[in-house]
Amino acid sequence: MKRVIVTGAAGFIGSNFVRRALETQPDWHLVGYDALTYAGNVQNLAGLEQTGRFEFVHGDICDAPAVAALFAAPVWGLINFAAETHVDRSIHGAAAFVQTNIGGTQVLLDEARKHGLEKYVQVSTDEVYGSLGPEGRFTEQSPLAPNSPYSASKAGADLLVRSYWRTHDLPAVVTRCSNNYGPYQFPEKVIPLFITNLLEGKQVPLYGDGLNVRDWIHVRDHCDALISVLARGTPGEVYNIGGDCELTNVALTHAILRELGKDESMIRRVKDRPAHDRRYAICADKIATQLGWSPRVDFATGLAETVRWYVENEAWWRAVKSGEYQKYYELQYGGR
Numbered sequence: 360m361k362r363v364i365v366t367g368a369a370g371f372i373g374s375n376f377v378r379r380a381l382e383t384q385p386d387w388h389l390v391g392y393d394a395l396t397y398a399g400n401v402q403n404l405a406g407l408e409q410t411g412r413f414e415f416v417h418g419d420i421c422d423a424p425a426v427a428a429l430f431a432a433p434v435w436g437l438i439n440f441a442a443e444t445h446v447d448r449s450i451h452g453a454a455a456f457v458q459t460n461i462g463g464t465q466v467l468l469d470e471a472r473k474h475g476l477e478k479y480v481q482v483s484t485d486e487v488y489g490s491l492g493p494e495g496r497f498t499e500q501s502p503l504a505p506n507s508p509y510s511a512s513k514a515g516a517d518l519l520v521r522s523y524w525r526t527h528d529l530p531a532v533v534t535r536c537s538n539n540y541g542p543y544q545f546p547e548k549v550i551p552l553f554i555t556n557l558l559e560g561k562q563v564p565l566y567g568d569g570l571n572v573r574d575w576i577h578v579r580d581h582c583d584a585l586i587s588v589l590a591r592g593t594p595g596e597v598y599n600i601g602g603d604c605e606l607t608n609v610a611l612t613h614a615i616l617r618e619l620g621k622d623e624s625m626i627r628r629v630k631d632r633p634a635h636d637r638r639y640a641i642c643a644d645k646i647a648t649q650l651g652w653s654p655r656v657d658f659a660t661g662l663a664e665t666v667r668w669y670v671e672n673e674a675w676w677r678a679v680k681s682g683e684y685q686k687y688y689e690l691q692y693g694g695r
């Protein structure tokens with residue numbers, strides 16, 4: 360059995376990754392590790408320990424002794440999803456972003472180096488490349504030009520990972536993916552926020568002119584790409600991952616409204632996000648050529664499936680759309 364540590368396992372992509380890896384990698388034993396911040400939810404991993412190939416450990420990636428304890432048994436691989444992930448929150452306050460995204464990554468890298476492993480994967484984002492004009496796509500050679508405290512902290516972590524590979528021969532790989540959607544996504548991100556607002560009969564807050572472009576990928580496709588990188592990625596390399604599905608936020612909003620049988624009156628135009636990146640688009644040719652991965656879920660099917668998941672899992676999103684989240688939402692949108 361290959362023992363794989365999955366940090367940030369109780370979040371959106373981490374929990375989808377654990378589920379997908381249990382389905383497709385019979386020789387992996389997964390250890391989920393998560394601090395359970397506002398974005399982490401053990402419910403996202405419900406039932407998985409019954410497989411006998413998954414266990415959950417509650418802990419912070421900034422806590423070096425706790426991370427060291429994960430290495431008490433031999434570790435084959437570590438994939439780091441743990442992060443503060445919401446751009447708007449990073450505008451309100453960057454401290455937690457620097458602490459977890461950079462400081463936490465440094466702790467993971469040091470423990471991985473001390474104890475040894477076969478592969479370390481840093482799950483990063485296309486946002487480290489900054490913003491595109493109307494033409495072109497990000498390649499792995501695009502310069503890093505982050506525009507938000509969130510993306511700056513992710514870029515800082517990417518550079519640390521590279522330095523541990525160069526300096527300490529740590530077998531580390533970085534991935535940079537575009538915008539994910541699918542089940543278990545926290546309803547602060549645009550797709551689940553808009554779906555759940557509409558299910559509650561509330562309007563959806565569309566930033567600025569709504570013409571910013573994102574390249575959407577279903578979380579299952581992202582997880583399959585990450586499994587191939589963990590299994591076969593070359594240390595020292597960066598792999599871009601994208602869905603080849605560019606949409607303006609207006610087009611995305613209309614698709615969600617259509618799925619739920621609502622009209623344009625449900626759109627509320629709100630002020631723009633500061634330094635709002637205009638366009639992201641990923642060239643994923645390298646991972647296609649070198650690791651044989653390409654996205655499979657078509658957007659219309661994936662979105663319909665996702666809307667259905669939120670309709671069927673109302674208890675899940677009602678529980679997370681309260682408490683601390685509500686306070687933040689009121690700060691962001693002026694109370695509703």
Ligand code: NAD
Pocket residue numbers: 366367368369370371372373392393394395396397398399400418419420421439440441442443444445459463482483484485513535536537538539540545
């Ligand atoms: P998420 O916010 O849903 O989950 C993050 C998880 O990390 C949560 O479970 C949280 O409890 C945990 N966490 C936070 N701080 C921690 C700490 N100090 N120690 C341990 N655990 C901690 O985020 P997500 O959307 O699942 O993103 C996962 C990763 O993928 C992030 O690194 C993010 O930058 C990256 N990414 C996300 C997207 C996207 O579209 N969502 C796209 C590209 C890359």
Ligand code: TDX
Pocket residue numbers: 444445446447483484485486537538539547548549550552564565566571572573608632
């Ligand atoms: O209420 C909203 N209204 C709106 O118009 C929100 C929350 C967002 N938006 C717009 C801003 C963006 O152009 O929708 C687009 C997507 O916004 P987010 O869901 O906040 O995602 P984004 O900022 O693109 O970042 C996401 O993708 C890359 C994730 O949150 C990151 O963690 C990931 O790295």
